[in-house]
Amino acid sequence: MTPDSTQPDASATEPATDESEELRVLIEDAQCVLFDFDGPICRLFAGHSAGKVAEEQVRWLEEQGLHGLLESGVRDEADPYVVLRAVDERHPDSDLVVELEARLTREEQKAVPSAWPTPYADALVRTWTATGARLAVTTNNSPGPVAGYLADRGLIDCFAPRIYGRTQDLHLLKPDPYCVNRALTAMGADPARALMIGDAASDYQAATAAGVRFLGYARNARKEAALRRAGAAHVVDSLEPVLRTLRREMPRGR
Structure with a gap:
């Protein structure tokens, strides 16, 4: 598995922007963070078409x-x-x-x-865990491969056992909010204090149906357009500003 690429220090202080203010509002009350897997955490089929x-x-x-x-x-x-x-x-x-x-x-x-880690995802997961937030994976992928990837990256302890993936009841795949609601119930979480990060319209629809705030991640213009058409108001093309904003907020944290 390809290791995370060298990345600039995202903790450096930078002037606040409209984007960082939007991210701050999304992040500051997020006691629980739900990650879609293929996209926000990695490109699962990067080397296996x-x-x-x-x-x-x-x-x-x-x-x-x-x-x-x-x-x-x-x-x-x-x-x-x-x-x-x-x-x-x-x-x-x-x-x-x-x-x-x-x-x-x-x-x-x-x-x-052969999956490729999404740039800044590993650091973002570890940083969010360090703040005391509870993390879960809510995905249409099978939970076994998800757990295998997270174990290989040394991230499994940030999530386990909160990995909610595909079952044989395929009508419960996102956009149905089933996996999102399972995560919220397992963590005893208030949907209003949760945030989901996803890269597809179905992620946004599932989060909305569950009453969870949503942050879209779009690695290209096609994915951003699909998220915007679905109604997603907050979309980033990199997780770096999310990580930078989270680190900036940590001293005020929980």
Whole structure:
């Protein structure tokens, strides 16, 4: 797994900006922080192509004689989660869906060693933990690969056992707030004192449904546009200003 790149000191004092003021407001009352996994913490499929995983899913379905399960647009889809959802919508709770979900979990596990950490994510997680905030992962990924990645990065103690990921009840994936509500219940958290960080419209929708404030992370313009269209008011293209703001607030902290 590729180590975090060398980063400038984010603790240096800099003039306050509108962005940092917005971040300060989001951060200062966050007793619980919920992280989506693939995006805000790492790029899980950075070295293990998600597109190829989707192709393998479609090929496997064809080998089972189930080509007709997928619409033509889904057959060309580069996102394995879209393929999984499409099959589940046609045959919910079937053995077919169970097998397809298990195959995706194995591919996620294979992707862990070549996943790329999101810049500043490791430091942000450790710093937030140091403030006394409670952290959880709320993700559509399978919890096993998530825990494996966090253990490899030395971050598992910042989250465990609060890793809430995909179950075989696929209708409960985000944008359903199920995993967010599970995290809040387990921590006895007030939604109004929680913050979720995610990179997809479904993350924003799940957080909103659960009454949790939301900070979008967008590593490119396409992701930012999708978050903005969904209604996300606060979006950053780097976690560095989040880390810098958090460090600035620490002396006043809890």
